[in-house]
Amino acid sequence: MALWSGRFTESVSEFTQRFGASLPVDKALYAQDIAGSTAHARMLAAQGVISQDDADAIAAGLARIKERIETGDFAFDINDEDIHMSVERALIADIGDAGARLHTGRSRNDQVATDTRLFAKARCTDLMEANVALRRALIVQAEAHPDIIMPGYTHLQHAQPVLFAHHMLAYTWMLARDFERLAAARRAADASPLGSAALAGTTYPLDRQMTAEALGFARVIPNSLDAVSDRDFLLDLSYACSVSCMHLSRLCEEIVLWSSAEFGFVELSDAFSTGSSIMPQKKNPDFAELIRGKTGRVVGDLVALLVTMKALPLAYNKDLQEDKEGAIDAAKTLEECLVCAAGMVETMSIKPENMRAQAKKGYLAATDVADYLAKKGMPFRRAHEVVGHLVLLCEQRGCDLEDLTLADFQAESDLFEADIVSSLDLEAIVAARTTIGGTGNAAVAEQLAQAKAVLSTDETTVSN
Incomplete structure (x- = not known):
């Protein structure tokens, strides 16, 4: 019995x-x-x-x-x-x-809530450590390749040239936000339900503050009904895991594309690639694809818990037994994905010549040519139209903007002068983006220093 x-x-x-x-x-x-x-x-x-x-x-x-x-x-x-x-x-x-x-003086209701909160706190710390490790790998790649130019994309079409370092740092900021969500989930879990008993407290003279301090909790939950029935902290953890996996999926999608023959921007190390059982030449980005695929599971864990919680009356219900499996799975899956992604990023080889070759395609200087005219007094919408005509001319001739003559430019507007040629230089185009957060060399150097400072702060936060 x-x-x-x-x-x-x-x-x-x-x-x-x-x-x-x-x-x-x-x-x-x-x-x-x-x-x-x-x-x-x-x-x-x-x-x-x-x-x-x-x-x-x-x-x-x-x-x-x-x-x-x-x-x-x-x-x-x-x-x-x-x-x-x-x-x-x-x-x-x-x-x-x-x-x-x-x-x-104790019930399994406050006991399981205590156990689960202690688990969530510990797993948040593990995930925060894995998060900073991946950010460190991204920063190392950015710092090691400060001047590589690649095409930036919108709609997966060539848009404007950007620094590879700028692209890497974009992911560090995503992950920095993920770190904040994990830290918030850890704070949410850092409250003791122990001593709430089944739902109404107990007649024994329990010292809830004593057990909270002994277990390392920052505070005591003030309402016994809420203490045994609250699982918001697990929702916070599951949500943080879901968003972080989504960010990793985006990074891995780009790694999959970049490692293809069509892009050739990076080559993954053998340790993070697999072969084919039939095609000897294949080198597949399987682990990037797995991270991308596992995102669905983690999002499913969040949805499952939300649906479990949506109509529960106070206080404890057996439905809450379903709270742990998904959260355990989400945390474990995210940690493994972060570790795998860090290894991929650390060991991948960068192919700057392929990035630059692609940056020369797709009329990436078009916006700068329009800006050239706008700075000489032409309304930007009119300048946009003029450059659109020039791009159409290039398409008809099968050439790029840098292949046009000064006469071709002046046929569209007499505001063009010989210095238009310098507006088509990739280095000049990139360097001109000097605003905060821009892809210019100076702006990226400043951003890199900021990312490293935030990382250093977060590394300290993990251990506190």
Whole structure:
């Protein structure tokens, strides 16, 4: 019979026992469960609810159980239903009545909420560490290639030339926002529900502040109903994971494109590529594709939890058993994707000659030619039309803007002078973007310094 079986005259069926058990999932939270139980026992002794001898026996017994689990010497039994019952049953078997006193003033409702919050805090920290590692790899690539020019795109069509470093740094800022979301999720989880009991608190003189401090929580949740039923912190974690995976998917989509023969901008290392079972020449960006594909799973984890939570009345409901599997999966998947992406970025080879060759195609100087006319007094909309005619002329001739003669330019407007040629130089076009956040060399150097400073701050935040 189960530990809660006093009210019942018969056991659940074997099927419903398996159907209702969360142990296969929540046994991953054994360390958090044991930490919470240890803190609870010590608080009970400090408050005179149980004896100090019992508390010492409980703490020692829990430490032995933790060691057995970590050495593989602990047999999990599905009949225990969840990690809480599994640990408690083993504790009672080890130390007797002292172990049976552990649950005084506590419910599995506040116990599981405590375990899950401790888990979420730890996983957020792991993900923040992986996040800064990928940003570091992107910054290294940007710093190592400060002057490489590549085509910038809109609608996946050639738009304007940009620095490769500028493109890499765009992803560091996406990831910096991801870091902020993960930090916010960690703060959301950093509150103790322990001592709220089933839903209404307890008649025992519990010191909730003591257990919160022992477990490293920043604060105590002030409402017992909210404490046992809130899973917003898991939604925050799942959302942060989903957005970060989406950003990684965008990066990996570009890596897939850039490593193709059509682009040839980068070559992935052999360690982050695979071959074909039939085509000997193939070098496939499988791991970039896998990251792109895993994004769907992580987004699904978020949606599943949102739907689970959408109509739950207060306080605890068995539906909440479904909260952990998706969050555990989302965090694990994101961490692995971040590690894989960092390895790809660190080891990929850059092909500047191919980037430059493509930057010379697609009339990337067109905007600068229009700006040339606008700076000489022509309304920009009229200048836009004039340059459009010049691009049409190039298409008809099968050439680029830099192949046109001064006479060709002056046929469209007498504002063109011989210095128009300098407006078509890729280096000049890029360097002219001097505004904050622009792709000009000086602006990118300033941006790089800022990205490194933010990264340094975030590295400190991870450990705090």
